Amino acid sequence: MEQVKKRYSFSTSESFLPLFIESIGFNPTEFDIKRPNGYPYFHWLQTVEGEGRFSYNDEEILLSKGKGILLFPNTPHEYHPNGSEWSTIYVTFGGASTESILKSLQINRTAAYMETEKVSFQQIVLEMLQTIEQEASFSQFENSRDLYHLLIMIKKFGQMNNQPSLSQSYEKIKSVVKWLEEQLSEDIRLPDMAQYAKMSSQYLNLLFRESFGMSPYSFLIQLRIRESKKLLVSDSGLSLKEITEKVGFKDVSHFVATFRRKEGITPKKYRNLHKTATT
DSSP, X not given: OOOOOEEEEXXXXXXXSSSEEEEEEEESSOOOEEETTOOSXXXXXXXXXXXXXXXXXXXXXXXXXXXXXXXXXXXXXXXXXXXXXXXXXXXXXXXXXXXXXXXXXXXXSOEEEEOBTTBOHHHHHHHXXXXXXXXXXXXXXXXXXXXXXXXXXXXXXXXXXXXXXXXXXXXXXXXXXXXXXXXXXXXXXXXXXXXXXXXOHHXXXXXXHHHHSSOHHHHHHHHHHHHHHHHHHHOTTSOHXXXXXXXXXXXXXXXXXXXXXXXXXXXXXXXXXXXXXXX
């Protein structure tokens, strides 16, 4: 890429977007930076070429090519080139919905992420820079969208602190998920899932929590509720007892109680609500 320094800053006082960029840029030559009071916005910093040393909370991380760090606001930190050259790209951002978006993605602390072959974080940021260069006056809308996309990709494909990425964890249990979808009506327990997956219950539980933020059994319940909602709306001739059997709940009372706890409404009311909406 062209070795020309680029930096764009935006007024945050007038920003009405729930997720906005405060600054974005490319540094062909990164220098020593010390921020004892941190930075007031979320900060994504990624190595393009060379390597840097990034320190925060008494921890030092080597940012090699393709590796970045997502730093939370007001976190004291410093970073320095680790060698003769170090080039970086960066995005600082905020907005009223930033914390809730990150929380929903289970990104709740400062961490380093490595690119995988599935996606290039660098390319996403460079495309954001290109959008700004082409239409600076109206780019805030596209950049808000692209920033959200970047966060999704970091969560889905980034290897956090040298651990497997979300997509890599999912690949290991994809066949189990498909099997659960096909066997909803059966009496399935965690040992059955582990036996099908050919792994321990503990490891299967870990992979499901990494991929979906819930246990395998909770995921199965979610699948059953999702399928029951389809049947309630698409086939009005099915009784609750028939739906209960089709989606694998042990009895109608268990199905109704679980549905109400998960959806905040009974199956009967859900069916009537959607019946009214489609007539």
